[in-house]
């Protein structure tokens with residue numbers, strides 16, 4: 001059933017934590033260049049799904065295929081080197097290092113690969129990488145904070161920086177776990193604009209988001225997850241009109 | 255290769271001057287004699303290397319004395335088998351301790367945190383016991399490995415007649431006793447510092463800091479962190495081997511006690527006392543510990559009695575009884591106490607203390623000109 005331009009295929013994935021069936025029979029196809037949103041109530045299994053994709057968790061059964069390569073069983077660093085980057089729900093950053101270095105490290109990973117004994121060069125002589133990182137920080141509007149320790153940034157800025165850390169690698173697939181949580185309305189809008197901009201460059205994205213404003217302004221496709229199952233998917237309009245979704249999610253607390 | 259940044263260059267030059275001038279500025283402290291100065295250099299190298307693993311990567315090894323000991327044994331064997339010249343001994347020691355670190359590191363780095371520490375400790379204690387008993391043909395067990403008149407020294411004998419008398423290590427035929435020995439060791443400390451400086455400011459060094467800060471992020475960023483930590487482990491093992499070899503150059507007798515856990519713990523203390531992760535901190539920590547060890551372990555009850563003589567009888571006996579527990583053999587008690595104080599009140603070590611004081615001066619100098627500037631500076635990254 002795989003159409004030719006499906007870049008990510010999560011095939012019949014199950015994930016159990018003891019008695020908890022966190023993911024049940026997930027089948028998800030993401031097409032090249034599209035933004036695919038995953039929505040659903042708390043504890044639905046959204047983050048678990050991303051964890052399975054990037055190799056943090058092994059699925060109990062099923063597999064994940066990215067552009068013809070089976071991801072299941074590979075190490076997280078190998079999966080990243082294939083072109084997949086992720087923004088986490090709680091930012092994973094280098095808190096003790098400067099913002100600039102936080103962004104230079106992923107750029108070096110992209111250029112030098114998984115390991116390089118690069119100890120005779122000086123970091124100061126990496127002017128190309130440095131310039132790339134500064135430009136990236138300019139894009140996300142954080143250039144003025146580049147010398148600050150990343151750990152002392154506000155919550156919203158940490159997320160923006162983490163986004164910059166992913167974008168500088170020009171990943172083919174970007175996974176975003178609630179990228180605007182904890183941001184002000186203004187910062188949220190800036191982030192939406194930024195994400196729209198990279199969409200025009202053809203990057204494929206999977207985005208988890210509670211904010212329906214963000215979802216409906218970005219997504220080409222939406223899958224609705226509840227209690228570990230996909231209960232609906234389709235275009236934003238199809239999903240909006242689906243009564244099952246109304247009941248499970250949209251009509252509830254939101 | 256690129257030139258160093260201005261700050262790095264100044265630090266390096268400053269460090270070099272301080273080290274080379276030690277016989278002068280340590281004179282008032284009564285510490286300007288070769289034997290002690292050599293130990294300052296040797297343990298400085300040990301700590302600088304240890305810091306590459308612990309300070310940059312965050313992996314706390316409790317077994318680095320094993321590599322120090324292996325370096326000593328390898329150097330003495332080089333003196334016995336090859337030549338009394340120090341250079342082949344150093345090279346041999348660095349290679350052997352590097353290989354040894356590769357094996358122990360490969361296994362230990364399968365775990366992190368406390369399990370890593372325990373594994374390194376276990377390996378070091380195994381090495382100590384092997385050296386002490388099982389491997390007696392190589393290590394000469396309890397007596398320690400020594401030079402003798404009958405050593406083969408194939409390289410030396412192939413080139414010239416063996417000199418009569420007790421064999422001692424040399425450098426290109428020159429004796430390495432006294433201050434010559436100190437400057438020989440000082441040269442290596444300066445070189446060791448320079449290399450550590452380069453590593454710290456290289457992309458590789460930044461990866462190590464990234465691993466310390468957030469290993470998970472490193473993995474999801476596309477780095478295979480294992481070879482990075484292993485490289486750091488081997489480099490620091492080679493530093494330890496170099497230090498051990500230098501100790502054998504200045505005193506050609508290698509004993510198993512150099513590998514004991516107390517010796518492994520000592521380099522941890524030096525690094526933390528000075529400031530883990532900083533360049534000069536570990537060296538300062540090593541110097542202070544060796545300096546005070548030298549003083550405290552020389553004090554005995556007689557000296558204490560004379561010291562407290564001015565007090566009434568009874569009182570002075572009590573004070574002597576208490577303080578004698580902290581000197582001589584009890585030096586480790588003092589060391590432990592100082593260590594606890596540092597970790598509790600100054601977890602960043604002496605270098606953090608220096609930074610705090612500099613910060614205070616900075617503020618008091620600035621406050622008259624800019625009163626009411628209440629907003630704290632954005633905290634700069636290291």
Ligand SMILES: Nc1ncnc2c1ncn2[C@@H]1O[C@H](COP(=O)(O)OP(=O)(O)OP(=O)(O)O)[C@@H](O)[C@H]1O
Pocket residue numbers: 017020022040041042043044045046047048049089
């Ligand atoms: N490593 C784990 N071990 C055990 N249970 C887990 C683990 N990770 C997640 N779970 C459980 O699996 C379920 C799904 O969690 P998940 O984090 O995927 O939800 P989510 O949809 O991301 O929710 P939220 O919107 O709150 O982020 C929850 O019940 C959670 O407690």
Ligand SMILES: [Mg+2]
Pocket residue numbers: 046047048089177
């Ligand atoms: Mg989640």
